[in-house]
Amino acid sequence: MIYFDHNATTALDDRVLEEMLPFLGQLYGNPSGLYRLARISRSAIETARERIALLINANPEHIIFTSGGTEANNLALKSGLLKRHLITSKIEHPSILESCPNHVSNTTRVGVDYNGLISEQEIVDSSDFDFASFMLVNNETGVIQEVKKIAQIVKERGVLVHTDAVQALGKIKIDMQDLGVDLMSISSHKIYGPKGCGALISNQSGLMNALMTGGGQEKDLRAGTENVAAIVGFGKAAELARLELEERQAHSLKLRNYLEQQLQGIHAIKIFSGQAQRISNTVQIGIQGCVGEMLLMQLDQQNIAVSSGSACASNEEASSYVLAAMAIEPQLAQSAIRVSLGKNNTLEEIDIFVQKLKQIIATNR
Ligand SMILES: Cc1ncc(COP(=O)(O)O)c(C=O)c1O
Structure with missing residues (x-):
């Protein structure tokens, strides 16, 4: 199979799986415990935290x-930081657009230009907001925002500012x-790590309040016994992403340039x-x-x-709200x-891909 949907998810890297396996087997200790087996899990979580911190300079x-980018975005928006008025953009992931808490009376969604770049002028012209959330990279177009x-x-x-960096992680250098x-919100499964694992990172302590309360895990900010194997995998994936960032960027750029060059040969393509x-x-x-x-299909x-938009929208009839915001016909x-x-x-x-696409287009037009 040819898999060209890496913004939706990625396959687990074998080196990630290898580090995870012991924590799905004999190393099953609860990281909150005090004995040796538990301390091994605790220490593995802290190693993962350090590896992720290195990738984003945090x-x-x-x-x-957290359980992923969606939960990290929800935690950022709903943890009580936001009092009245959120400013965000029209092209954010649904986990931002649908997460505005009920007590927020107002949301400003700024627009984008024809290329999908968020309008700084509209932000300058807006007033009264008390929390801002803007994505670092858009999942559909891949545009890197300012x-x-x-x-x-x-x-x-x-005003406090949050960024959804889920699609940026492992693809561009991030220095928080x-x-x-x-x-900042990030997610493991976009960088060859396991699904169901992500993180919300702050630049200082005391910024967040818990959505999930209970046993006081994650400094009282996200209760629940940690998914140790997934966190270990996320940490390893982050380490590999840091070490291989330039190589991965160069590889995908070579492929994309080649693809875009081949696509030029097809009539009425944008x-x-x-x-x-x-x-x-x-x-x-x-x-066209x-x-x-x-x-x-x-x-x-x-x-x-391939995808026809974001993963969540690809089985719906509606066309992309991101392209609509860009005023694409x-x-x-x-x-x-x-x-x-x-x-x-x-x-x-x-x-x-190009050969098959050409054949399919010829039958559709
Ligand atoms: C920009 C963006 N934010 C958030 C998410 C949600 O992340 P997760 O799948 O880890 O919940 C995605 C997933 O596609 C995304 O592309």
């Missing part, structure tokens, strides 16, 4: 493990201190956000005269996995498919 003590500049704008007003954000700075593994394509959902019959937006490459993809797979 303080390991400020990393709170979060450092945005953080400067909102922090001048004394340099970005100047107060809170590469969305082509003029914006994008992560090197992502290309979202509009194909086709329907993205149909293309997805026809490619699936050829054993090729509805028909072209409906024709969109997203290719997101990974470290094990090859040039030969691109050749096969």
Whole structure:
């Protein structure tokens, strides 16, 4: 099978699995215990925290493990930090857009330009917000947002800023201190780690309140016995992502450049956000005269996995709200498919994909 949907999820790296296996077997101690078996689990969690902290230049003590990016985003928005008015963008992941707590009376959703870049001017022109949340990389278009500049704008007003860095992690260099954000969400399964594991990171203690209460785990911020094996896997995946970042970037850029060059040969194709700075593994394509959902299914019959938008939306009729925010004509937006490459993809797979896509387009037009 040709797997081109790495922004949806990635396969577990064998080296990650190897580190996880003992914690699914003989090393089953509860990290809250005091005896040796428990202390091994505790120490493995702390190693993972340090490895993740190194990847994003954060303080390991400020990393709170969660069940994934969705929970990290919910924790950031719902933990009581947000009092009245959230400012965010129209292109955030649903775990931000749907997480606005009931007591918040107002949400400002700023727009994006034709390339999918969040409008800084609209943020400057907005007033009265008391919490900001802007994604670092968009999952559909791959556009890298100007979060450092945005953080400067909102922090001048004394407002806390959160970034959803789920799609940025392992794809671009992230320095949480340099970005100047107060809170950041990340997820393990986008970087060849296990599913169901993520983290919310703060730049200081005392910023968050718990959503989940109970046994006081994760410094009282996320109760529940830790998923030790998954956290260990996340830590190993983070270490590999740090060590292999440049190699992975160069590999996916080579493949994407080749893909985009091959796509030029197809009539009436548009590469969305082509003029914006994008992560090197992502290309979202509009194909005039086709329907993205149909293309997805026809490619699936050829054993090729792509997405027609975000993973959660790919079985719905509606076209992408991200492309709608970019003011892409509805028909072209409906024709969109997203290719997101990974470290094990090859040039030969691109050749096969382009050949199959051309055949499918010819039958659809
Ligand atoms: C930008 C973004 N934020 C958050 C999430 C949710 O992460 P998780 O799947 O770990 O809950 C995703 C997943 O697709 C994402 O792309």
